[in-house]
Structure formats: C-alpha cells, structure tokens
Amino acid sequence: MKSLALHLLAASALAGMAQGAVASATSAGGLGAVTITLVDLDPNDGITPSIRFATDADGIDGGTVSGELRSWTADGESFREFRSQGTGPASLVAAGRDTAMASAGGSVTGLAGAGFSALAAQGQAGSGATARGSYDVSAQSAWVGFTLSANTAVQFSASGWAQGSTSTGGDPATGWDEAGGALVALSAGGPDGGGSIVWDDDERIATASYTLDGAGNVHGDAQSWSGLLGVSFSNATGASADGIFTAEVRAFGHSAVSAVPEPATGVMLLAGLGLVGAGVRRQRTCRPAMCRTGKESA
Numbered sequence: 587m588k589s590l591a592l593h594l595l596a597a598s599a600l601a602g603m604a605q606g607a608v609a610s611a612t613s614a615g616g617l618g619a620v621t622i623t624l625v626d627l628d629p630n631d632g633i634t635p636s637i638r639f640a641t642d643a644d645g646i647d648g649g650t651v652s653g654e655l656r657s658w659t660a661d662g663e664s665f666r667e668f669r670s671q672g673t674g675p676a677s678l679v680a681a682g683r684d685t686a687m688a689s690a691g692g693s694v695t696g697l698a699g700a701g702f703s704a705l706a707a708q709g710q711a712g713s714g715a716t717a718r719g720s721y722d723v724s725a726q727s728a729w730v731g732f733t734l735s736a737n738t739a740v741q742f743s744a745s746g747w748a749q750g751s752t753s754t755g756g757d758p759a760t761g762w763d764e765a766g767g768a769l770v771a772l773s774a775g776g777p778d779g780g781g782s783i784v785w786d787d788d789e790r791i792a793t794a795s796y797t798l799d800g801a802g803n804v805h806g807d808a809q810s811w812s813g814l815l816g817v818s819f820s821n822a823t824g825a826s827a828d829g830i831f832t833a834e835v836r837a838f839g840h841s842a843v844s845a846v847p848e849p850a851t852g853v854m855l856l857a858g859l860g861l862v863g864a865g866v867r868r869q870r871t872c873r874p875a876m877c878r879t880g881k882e883s884a
Contacts, residue, residue, distance in 0.1 A: 611839035614708035615748035615768030615792075617815070620700040620833075627822055628737035635738040639699045640731040641675070648672020649679050649694030649702060653709075653723030657685035660716040675701045675728040687712045687719030690837065694725050700742065701730040705835040707768065713841040720840035727833045734776070734827050739820040742831055746770035748792040749810035750839065755796025764806065766839035767793030774817040776829030786817040 624635040652669040670681035676698045682691020690709030697703040709721035734740055752764035771789035778784045794807040821827040 610710060610712045610753045611751070611764045611766035611794075611841050612708075612710045613748075613750035613766040613768045613792075613794075613837045613839050614706070615770050615835045615837055616704065616706040616746065617702070617770050617772075617833055617835055618745040619697075619703045621743045622700060623741040623743070625739040625741065626737070627739055627820065631737050631824075633736050633738075636735040637738075637740055638733045639675075641698065647728060648674050648677035649696055649705075649728050650726045651679050651681040651692040651694060651707075651724070652726075653681075653683070653690050653692065653707075653721065655683055655685045655688040655690055655709075655719065655721045657687040657719040658717060659686050659714075672696055672728070675699075675730055682723075685719060687714070687717050687841075688721045690721040690723040692723050692725035692835065692837070694727055696728065699730075700831060702727040702833060705770075705833060707835045707837040709837045709839060711766075711839050711841045718841060720838075722838040723836065725835045729830055729832045732829050732831060734819065734821045734829055736824050736826055737822060739818055740774070740829070741816060741818040742772060742774055743814055743816040744772060744833065745813070746790065746815050746835075747810070747812035748790060748835075749808070750792050750794040751808040752794050752796065752806040752841075755804040755806045763795050764839075764841050765793060765795045767791060767809075767837070769834070769836045770815065771834050772815045772817045772831075773833070774819045774829060774831045776819050776821070776827055779821075779823045779827075784819075786819060788815045788817050790815065 626635045648671055650671045654667040657664045664685045666683045666685050668681050668683045670679050672679045675696055677696040680693040688711040692707035694702055695704040705725045705727060707723045707725045709723050711719040711721055748768035748770050750766035750768055752766055755764055769789060769791045773785060773787045775783055775785035790811045792809040792811045794809040797805045797807045819829045
C-alpha cells in the first residue's frame with residue numbers, strides 16, 4: 587500500500603520543482619481493501635443477514651481525485667487545480683498536477699460493492715530564496731449506497747496509514763513554520779428507524795510541523811500513523827434499510843522560510859498551520875451522503 591502511494595508521488599512531476607530547494611514539506615496516506623462483516627441482531631427472526639450494494643446501473647458516480655497547488659516565485663503567483671471522477675464505483679481514477687514549487691496527486695482504485703480496493707494521496711512543497719508553494723489533494727471513494735436486511739448490522743473496516751514530514755521546521759525569528767500532513771477516514775450511515783440519519787465516522791491524521799531541542803533551536807519533524815479503521819451501521823428494524831458508505835484520503839502541506847538561503851533557491855513565507863487550517867483537518871459542514879446535494883441531514 588505504501589509502495590503505491592510513493593510510486594505515485596515520484597510520478598507526479600516532482601522534476602518541475604526548482605532545483606536546489608532547501609526547505610520542504612511532504613505527506614502521503616492510503617487505505618487498503620475494505621472488509622465487510624454482517625452481524626445477525628436477531629437470530630430467531632428467520633431472516634438471513636444480507637447486504638446489496640448499488641451498481642453502475644443504479645447511477646452511482648465513481649471515485650474522485652481533486653486538488654489544488656500554489657507557487658509564488660520571482661515571476662509571480664501560479665495556481666493549478668485538478669479534478670477527475672470515475673463513471674461508476676468500479677472505475678480507476680488517477681490525477682495530479684505540479685507547479686514550480688509544489689506537486690500532488692492521488693488515485694482511487696474502484697471496486698464493485700464497497701467502492702474501492704485502494705485509495706492514495708500524496709504531495710510535496712519546496713522553497714527557495716524567492717519562491718514558496720503549497721498543496722492540498724483528496725482521493726474520495728464513491729458514495730456507495732447499500733440495502734441492509736432487517737435486524738442486521740454491517741461493519742466496514744480497512745487498513746490505513748498516514749505520514750507527514752518537514753525538513754527545517756520553520757524560523758522562530760519570523761514565526762513562519764512548515765507543515766505536512768495526511769488524513770484517512772471511513773464513514774457509514776443510514777436511518778435509525780425513528781426518522782433520523784445516523785453516522786459513524788472513523789478518521790486518523792498525522793501532521794508534522796517542527797520540534798525544539800534543549801537549546802530552543804527549531805528542527806524539522808516527522809509523524810506517522812498506521813492501523814485499522816472501522817465504522818458500522820445497524821438496522822434494528824423489521825424491514826430492510828438503505829445506507830451509505832464512503833472513504834477519503836487527503837494530503838496537505840506547505841513550507842517555511844529557509845534557514846540557509848541560496849542565490850538559486852529561496853525561502854517560503856507561507857504562514858503556518860492556520861493558513862491551511864482546512865489542511866490540518868477539514869471541518870465537515872455536511873455528511874458525505876448529503877454533500878452531493880448540498881443539503882445537511884436533520
């Protein structure tokens with residue numbers, strides 16, 4: 587799983603970044619194949635636990651890879667954004683872009699049923715004497731609908747990992763910092779039998795910025811997480827119920843002022859973690875199933 591993300595990172599046109607950059611932030615994350623477990627909530631009701639997933643024929647869109655990058659150089663500011671979406675849950679989607687000082691990319695390996703067998707996102711931002719950059723990229727699986735039998739619970743689980751690193755950490759004299767991070771998340775939801783929509787979310791994040799030694803000197807940092815994520819939805823009613831399952835991997839970061847500027851390279855003057863607050867953790871204003879229509883659940 588890591589090798590896939592690192593391969594995509596190497597392939598996302600890092601050569602486009604300025605030579606000799608002396609400060610950088612990198613991050614990557616990924617999710618593996620989903621395991622689905624059904625639990626019989628009433629063994630005496632005579633109903634065999636079952637789940638049916640929506641298919642391409644049901645009009646389900648595929649996964650999406652999207653992102654944006656910015657670079658500020660002596661020639662001015664450049665902005666790039668990209669977005670690619672599959673035509674169905676089983677579609678393979680991959681996309682990426684680069685600017686003078688940043689690059690990012692991601693992929694969704696679609697799969698009939700749960701919607702994916704692998705998700706990956708990664709990026710890098712460099713700096714120079716007159717240049718800086720930032721990135722934010724998301725790999726989102728399809729919003730897959732499913733129908734769950736009566737008195738049945740479904741559990742979705744997947745192995746995931748996230749990592750972020752910075753080279754110099756930042757400059758305490760100016761307050762500028764570096765940051766690189768990644769987030770992995772699963773979500774499942776559906777009606778609770780009383781008319782309300784309930785959701786179960788599990789997400790992990792690894793964000794690196796800077797460390798301080800005993801003398802107060804600033805250094806780069808590296809943070810990582812790996813493990814198992816899991817969410818569930820229970821249908822405790824006597825009739826079948828519809829639900830939604832989705833997953834996401836995000837990578838984000840920016841660099842800071844270079845401690846050792848060189849004539850051909852530059853310093854990053856991008857403000858700290860607050861400037862990419864959405865990169866540290868996107869505050870969801872709507873649940874995945876509702877984001878497609880712009881409506882929030884009650």
